[in-house]
Amino acid sequence: MSERIVVVGAAVLDDGRLLAARRSAPAELAGRWELPGGKVEPGESSERALVRELREELGVRAEVVGRVPGEFALRAPYVLHVWTARLAAGSAAPRPLQDHDALRWLAPDGLWDVDWLDEDVPAVVEVARVAWGSGAPVV
Template identity: 45%
Template structure:
């Protein structure tokens, strides 16, 4: 039987021309690297529901999913952290209430386009930088 692909969702929150990035606390191999906050989709949950739940759990704020950004990006080969094929699905979200706080991360940063590539991003998040960067430009045309 073929293993079902694990879907991991990430949230892209843009405010005042800056995007929110989160610094991983663990596992140890990933500690200190940066990601778009999110997590695994639970059984019976849609990716849109997962991005809302994960953002609330990890950052203590409420978001509304707007639309998926780009195509799914494959994770590195299955290993200790996940034993089946996995993809990262990025969602543009709107911050509804609360101020994001680093509950499960080392720190958070709001990055402008110039600072986006200065961080050590996780490999699965890197393909999305080309999609996110134009959204940070002054006067960028974005879907609601």
């Protein structure tokens, strides 16, 4: 049995909107949307990993706000933990730098206008519940 590998996903919220990132790699994921983030490195906390991944992938300084309840299954042995985050004061605007070719801010009524990765859908549903309550549209 292999050990779980934790991947952190960022629910970056700003002005009532959620940031989605379109994958450009690997080829089997290209064109689909996800919450930005990546693997937690050995000895690294989830919060530090999230801040590092957002800097590397989007060129932003971010602040972790809180953990979204749940652990979401990805391809074994990976599991996704999602954290809400906000852009730090004075941070540059997000831009796709690594593994993404587009970004989009989604309001609650447009949350499902993008083709989310299947594995991210349960996490996005939970983010919507946490961020916008029961009034948020779901698939």
